Amino acid sequence: MNAIEVNGLGKKYRLGQQEQKQETFTGSLWQALQAPLRNFQRIRNLSSFERQAESVFWALRDVSFTVQPGQVLGIIGHNGAGKSTLLKILSQITEPSEGEVILRGRVASLLEVGTGFHPELSGRDNVYMNGTILGMTKKEIDQKFDEIVDFSGVERHIDTPVKFYSSGMKVRRGFAVAAHLEPEILIVDEVLAVGDIGFQRKCLGKMRDVSGSGKTILFVSHQMAAIQSLCSRALLLHNGHVIKDDTVSNTIRAYLAEFESEESGFLHPGVVRQGSGDVQISGFELSDSAGAMIPATPSGSTVDLVFKLTSNAESSFEGLDIGFSVHSTEDDALLTILYSSYSGTVFSMTGNTATVRCRLLSLPLPEGRYLIKAQLMYRNEVLDFPVRGVGYLDVTGGDFYGTGVLPTRLTRTKPQFLISGQWTANQA
Amino acid sequence: MSAPAIILRRKKGWIGVNWGELVRYKDLLWFLTIRSIKAKYAQSVLGVSWAIIQPLFSTLVYTVVFGNLARIDSNGVPYFLFSLVALVPWTFFSNTLTESANSLVTNANLVTKVYFPRLVLPLSSVFSKGIDFLIGFILLVVVLAGYRQMPGLSLILLPWLLLVLLMTSLGTGMLLSALAVQYRDVKYGLVFLVQLLMYAAPVVYPTTNVPDSYQTMYALNPMVGVIEGFRSIFLHTMPFPFFWVGLGSGVSILLFLGGLFFFRKMERLFADVA
Numbered sequence: 001m002n003a004i005e006v007n008g009l010g011k012k013y014r015l016g017q018q019e020q021k022q023e024t025f026t027g028s029l030w031q032a033l034q035a036p037l038r039n040f041q042r043i044r045n046l047s048s049f050e051r052q053a054e055s056v057f058w059a060l061r062d063v064s065f066t067v068q069p070g071q072v073l074g075i076i077g078h079n080g081a082g083k084s085t086l087l088k089i090l091s092q093i094t095e096p097s098e099g100e101v102i103l104r105g106r107v108a109s110l111l112e113v114g115t116g117f118h119p120e121l122s123g124r125d126n127v128y129m130n131g132t133i134l135g136m137t138k139k140e141i142d143q144k145f146d147e148i149v150d151f152s153g154v155e156r157h158i159d160t161p162v163k164f165y166s167s168g169m170k171v172r173r174g175f176a177v178a179a180h181l182e183p184e185i186l187i188v189d190e191v192l193a194v195g196d197i198g199f200q201r202k203c204l205g206k207m208r209d210v211s212g213s214g215k216t217i218l219f220v221s222h223q224m225a226a227i228q229s230l231c232s233r234a235l236l237l238h239n240g241h242v243i244k245d246d247t248v249s250n251t252i253r254a255y256l257a258e259f260e261s262e263e264s265g266f267l268h269p270g271v272v273r274q275g276s277g278d279v280q281i282s283g284f285e286l287s288d289s290a291g292a293m294i295p296a297t298p299s300g301s302t303v304d305l306v307f308k309l310t311s312n313a314e315s316s317f318e319g320l321d322i323g324f325s326v327h328s329t330e331d332d333a334l335l336t337i338l339y340s341s342y343s344g345t346v347f348s349m350t351g352n353t354a355t356v357r358c359r360l361l362s363l364p365l366p367e368g369r370y371l372i373k374a375q376l377m378y379r380n381e382v383l384d385f386p387v388r389g390v391g392y393l394d395v396t397g398g399d400f401y402g403t404g405v406l407p408t409r410l411t412r413t414k415p416q417f418l419i420s421g422q423w424t425a426n427q428a
Numbered sequence: 429m430s431a432p433a434i435i436l437r438r439k440k441g442w443i444g445v446n447w448g449e450l451v452r453y454k455d456l457l458w459f460l461t462i463r464s465i466k467a468k469y470a471q472s473v474l475g476v477s478w479a480i481i482q483p484l485f486s487t488l489v490y491t492v493v494f495g496n497l498a499r500i501d502s503n504g505v506p507y508f509l510f511s512l513v514a515l516v517p518w519t520f521f522s523n524t525l526t527e528s529a530n531s532l533v534t535n536a537n538l539v540t541k542v543y544f545p546r547l548v549l550p551l552s553s554v555f556s557k558g559i560d561f562l563i564g565f566i567l568l569v570v571v572l573a574g575y576r577q578m579p580g581l582s583l584i585l586l587p588w589l590l591l592v593l594l595m596t597s598l599g600t601g602m603l604l605s606a607l608a609v610q611y612r613d614v615k616y617g618l619v620f621l622v623q624l625l626m627y628a629a630p631v632v633y634p635t636t637n638v639p640d641s642y643q644t645m646y647a648l649n650p651m652v653g654v655i656e657g658f659r660s661i662f663l664h665t666m667p668f669p670f671f672w673v674g675l676g677s678g679v680s681i682l683l684f685l686g687g688l689f690f691f692r693k694m695e696r697l698f699a700d701v702a
Binding site: 013043044088089090091093094095096097098100101102103104107109111112116120121125129132133134138161 | 433434435436437438439452453455456458459460462463466467470471537538539540541542543544610611696699700
């Protein structure tokens, strides 16, 4: 018996329609008078689909999959792929437009941390409030109250109104309640995105315990590290369809490949360049260590920056020096720079084309998009410098520390770069 | 698997009430009620006394305006008592109506984030206002004792009146709350509606002031039977108005069932349009 069966699931929404514009004063006046009637028709149509079929938007379509009891299924996809809609249907918040879902077992869903918290009430009252909203009875909460308070680690403030809590405290309290639900099927949306590192690790550990005890978990996240460490299998959603249903690593690979690369726009013939132009940088791409082209790469990975060079001159070039710099996309700030000559490497070029690779080990950049600029030097003269840059380096959240903890979720402001170290301690 | 399978698919037409599920969520109902009471009186100096002040203040104002200045007939009892007896059930009705009509919109963050039987929301408004009603009722008893007014034997019919009052408030509340999710006009219009309804019920004047030929139509408003019933029990203004209360009971049952089924029918859309 499957714990979850989803057959041909679909969900449609209506798209908003644009207001009509009037040219004349009388026209606008007439329109204003008619507004209530038009509003009524518009609002009534929020829930009906009979007319104007062209403004219907399918958030999910033809989604089918099954989940075995005890399986941990990850759901990934870009924003707007339909992940949240799927979770909302599975948690019975909204009903499907077509298809059906069969759930075997008690379902608890955690789409938000601390649902139902009231700022004026004490931490204690809110534990009960939040717990009952998630489907627990008072008796169950009574039994687990100490455990919940202990897990949240804010026992001193249990009788303080929640409005005086810091946001971190609220999150801890909220997750603590949810962690002690005892459902057979647990549905979790991106809730680990908040809280500090210690608490995040605690949450991941708790979820691992839950899955270890034979509970079925559906887990949505943008953190590939968390998905990878928790799930055995993953679905990739794209525009409301399941386009991949495979092992976690295969699905994540497909997800990364979905990132559209925009580098072609940087190096087309008309782009502004400095330098003599005898040799030009004609292409830039990322590849993995096996040499396959990839659109994006996770933090901590090994990645090759590949530069393609094209020569327009007859002569050959001895001692070519190529360098690239990494810039923030927001303010163009220089993050780092590396020329091949720094490590004593120069290249020679005799034919018309050449490919130069630079392998980066354990990529120390947090999740985000970075601008790569590159410059070609020959005998201390600039041969080629595309002014806007050569392309983007897209970095996804990756397991930089090898622990499943994502760097970008640890601090409120994103760190510029990542380091890892070996920690030791001596007892005196 | 201990729990039975849940099948989710698009529902059509009228949907019955899942009573078993409602019972399972009784603790949520309890805590929502507690929440709204505690939250309302948190950081307020007078606290629960506000539940007394509200009907008392209106009674004083009406006594001065309608009793002393406009000299409206009060069936031979002091106007203060006449309007207080009406205002205790009326305050419950109008507060429940307002609160339950807004209950889904104010709790939209819950409705769009977690599943629970949505009926819990209007129900909890009724319960939390029920506490206010109880406090108001105790005030009424104290005032009546002060005036040495003893209730008649018809006191045993009070639970009937309370039931009609409850069904009317809840029925209208459910109807309006389901509408309010989609049409925010309900929220703005409600202020006028409550005011209008008050003058359409015998709160500040006696039903005997309404022309005889219109009285049956007038009594289709269930609050007419409730208020005149209260007055008959506590102030002996007239024999117990069985006909009006009976008529009101019928209408209140229709309102309750209509509200309930409309709510259930609209429920599946709440999360999408809230």
